[in-house]
Amino acid sequence: MNREPSETKRYPTDLPSLAAALVRIESENPPGNESACAEYVHDWFTHHGIESTLVDEPNPDRQQVGAQIGAGRPTLVLNGHLDVVPAGDHDEWTHPPYGGVIENGRLYGRGSVDMKTAIAIAMVTALNLRSAIENGGLDGSIVVHAAMGEETADPGTKSLLDAGFDGDVGVVLEPTQCRVATSEKGMAWxxxxxxxxxxxxxxxxxxxxxxxxxxxxxxxxxxxxxxxxxxxxxxxxxxxxxxxxxxxxxxxxxxxxxxxxxxxxxxxxxxxxxxxxxxxxxxxxxxxxxxxxxxxxxxxxxxxxSSAEIPIDHPVAEVFREHSTAVTDASPEPWGIRASTDVRNFINHAETPAITWGPGSLAQAHTVDEYIDLDEAKDGLEILERAARTILSTDVSAFD
The missing domain is CATH 3.30.70.360 (Alpha-Beta Plaits)
Incomplete structure (x- = not known):
């Protein structure tokens, strides 16, 4: 009888607590320590009755997660990566990089903005829409990725798509201050x-x-x-x-x-x-x-x-622009992100139209004392839920 409160605390459904729990699990890349965080995400889904899979490809020592609710179409894929860049000298941080400290409305820690809060948003969105999907209130389905290796161009997202965790449209949840990016630069070293x-x-x-x-x-x-x-x-x-x-x-x-x-x-x-x-x-x-x-x-x-792009007026982009501008002051103007993200795996490899979109500022990524404003994260959750409802209620042919 005493297990349930502790289990509920371990697997929270409120966004700040869940995001902080993810930040507290060190998953630096290099060397590639994603497995412990992947196991937590998998256990969280399991605890809340959502089917998920620990995926061993492409590297069994660096597991990742694919989860799905429903089997209808259109299928919306919410993609995030578990790995974070190394925190460096911990003594340079005001708050411990893996402390998951919440202070003055901000969540501090490595990965708070890039991009564990976004993974938490995807997880909570999937949970909040589960009933509507399962009872037929929404025709479509949701897939969630918690991928390995994005920071070093490892084929984590690519292997999840190949493993069947794919869909009709995708959203790569990198921090864009809720601005919709339909194109991105590539990068080569x-x-x-x-x-x-x-x-x-x-x-x-x-x-x-x-x-x-x-x-x-x-x-x-x-x-x-x-x-x-x-x-x-x-x-x-x-x-x-x-x-x-x-x-x-x-x-x-x-x-x-x-x-x-x-x-x-x-x-x-x-x-x-x-x-x-x-x-x-x-x-x-x-x-x-x-x-x-x-x-x-x-x-x-x-x-x-590789670089990647979809038409600026693609329906998935238009849906997210509509809801982002309704909730925040994000610019509705067409835009491309200057960083490189796993959106290329959707567009170039899986031939799936996808955007890069998410709360928080890219300027905070990879910095000492990295943080995300939790009010922005809350707005991101509202936008994502609203946009997901719109997409899952739309005839799949609209996204072809």
Whole structure:
């Protein structure tokens, strides 16, 4: 008889408590600690009588969750990711990054805005609409994703869609201050590296110091970035190429010339650019460096997020604009998000129209003392429920 109150407390249905519970479960990526949070989400759904599955693909050590209510159409997929970027030095935080502290109307902690509060909103929305879906008051159905690996371009969302947790339309619940994004930039990380010849620093002329080429490489990449900034998408803004890391000599003696130097280039890709075209541009840049300066550089593309877009007047976008502007002062103007999200997996892989939308500010993502305003989160929950009711009451042909 004493279990129920404790179980109810463990699996709350009020948004602030549920969001705080998720924030308190550390799920940093790297290295990829999503499983404990996935187990909690799965247990929460199970406790509240909602069918859900712990999904082992693509990595059984990094589980994720797919849940579904109903079998009718249209099916609305609510997508969120469990992983968060590392919190860094905990001493720099005013509140513990995994404390889930609520103070002055804000929930603090790593993942509070990016994006565990949004996962909580999806969970509560599914629970609140369950009766209407199951008794036929709403014709459609809801799928909820709690995905792994979004922060490092792992195929979490892609594998959930492939596993049958798909639908007719999707919403990727990243923080947009409830503004509707119908397009997004892509992103690719390139490592450009070149060799040296190690020698003792007391006699450096016996070797070749690869660090000597850094200024030349940076100058050429700065020129490349300047040319990209002339390209502009009307919704997503400019293309960029930004050097984010330089490495040489790690793990070696400080008195030895490095055997190799590398720079990491973060390339932001507009919706009308393809990854093959960007690869060709990087190849030209590197070839010019080798031809003109004898650097012998090579390049490799690491993580890749493709760009994606749907028509700005697609019905799913129009529904969310209508309800967002009715509840908040979110701009109804067409817009594209400059960050990269898992919406590309819906649009490009599953051929499912989807938007990026959610409460909270992207400016808070990945920051020390990350937080979300709980009034904004409450508005997000109201909008999502209203929009879901509209979509689940609409003939599926409207979304084709």
């Amino acid at each position: 390139y490592e450009i590296s070149w060799p040296g010849e190690p020698a003792h620093a007391s006699d450096p002329d016996r070797g070749t110091n690869p660090i000597d080429h850094v200024r030349t490489v940076l100058a050429r990449l700065n020129d490349y970035d300047a040319s990209l900034r002339e390209r502009r998408d009307p919704l997503c803004g400019q293309a960029y190429a930004t050097v984010t890391q330089i490495s040489a000599g790690e793990g070696s003696n400080k008195a030895v010339l490095a055997d190799r130097t590398a720079v990491t280039l973060d390339r932001r890709i507009l919706p009308d650019e393809t990854i093959d075209e960007v690869d060709d541009e990087i190849e030209r840049v590197v070839s010019e460096l080798n031809r003109d300066h004898g650097i012998e550089a090579t390049w490799d593309r690491d993580e890749t997020y």
